[in-house]
Amino acid sequence: MIKRKPAFSSLKALKAPLIKACSALWLVSGTAVSAEETEKPSNWRVGLAVASVDAAYKGRNNETFVVPVVGYEGEKVYFRGVELGFRLYRKQGAELAAVASVAPFRFEPKKNRIDALKLLDQRDFRIETGLKYNQHTQYGRISAETLVNVRDFDTGYRSSVGYFYSLSKQPHIWQFGPRIDVSYISGSFADYFYGISAAEAQRSGLSEYQSKNSWNTTLSLEGFMRLNARWTLAGSVTRTFIDNEIRNSPMTEGSHTTSAFVFLSYQL
DSSP: OOOOOOSOGGGGGGOHHHHHHHHHHHHHHHHHHHHTTTTOSOSEEEEEEEEEEOOOBTTOOOEEEEEEEEEEEOSSEEEETTEEEEEEEEETTEEEEEEEEEEOOOBOGGGOSSHHHHTSOOBOOEEEEEEEEEEEETTEEEEEEEEEESSOGGGOEEEEEEEEOOOOSOTTTEEEEEEEEEEEEOHHHHHHHHOBOHHHHHHHOOOOBOOOOEEEEEEEEEEEEEOSSSEEEEEEEEEEEOOHHHHTSTTBOSSEEEEEEEEEEEEO
8 A cells, every 4th residue: 555645745835726727738738839830929828727627536526727827838848837848859740758747636535525535645746757759640649658756656657648630621720629548557556546545444434445557548529729810719528437446446436537628828
């Protein structure tokens, strides 16, 4: 069983809504930025997002946030919400970047409606680092990433591969299409967020539970539209189907999670 330590205690000063929404929005806003790359008036983008997030924990409803978003796209360095990236390779539609970001996962027992879950340990946001790869082709965009907690390697890692297909014939003006991602979550990662230790079981009355390696599949619809030279509207709807190793935890309910985001941005 993983010993849980706060991933980064000062993250509370950043406001949880900003962390969650920006982490999930980086792909949508980043796609819009890259598509405009030859025409953009500056490297900076600011905007406002409305986000609804479901973490699959019992005793919690979807959380809805209205949050500001700031992004920067440089030749080598980019910043998207709470993700900082450094491009190691960029050529002919391919990009490999080293990244550092905040994982939008947490469990707050004090805010739970179920008494037994209120007695569990808190699971905080993780500061993650790793590699991200994107390949743009005439048949769509292929992506892959692997990330690990920089503060405590014992809390595991996660990796994913994805594919996005745009239905647009004018990709510099608008894009919309389906996306599929398959994610591998290490046992230590799943156990950090969904496991129940012997001590927790004793004080809460819940069954002790230790998660193992799991595979999640995510289906999304995402896209953006340029309203004019500077304003862009973007959004996504995402459903993640949860592996049994997570679904069987006494902390969770349901077979899937659903998230939605709408993002209006202005390029400076």
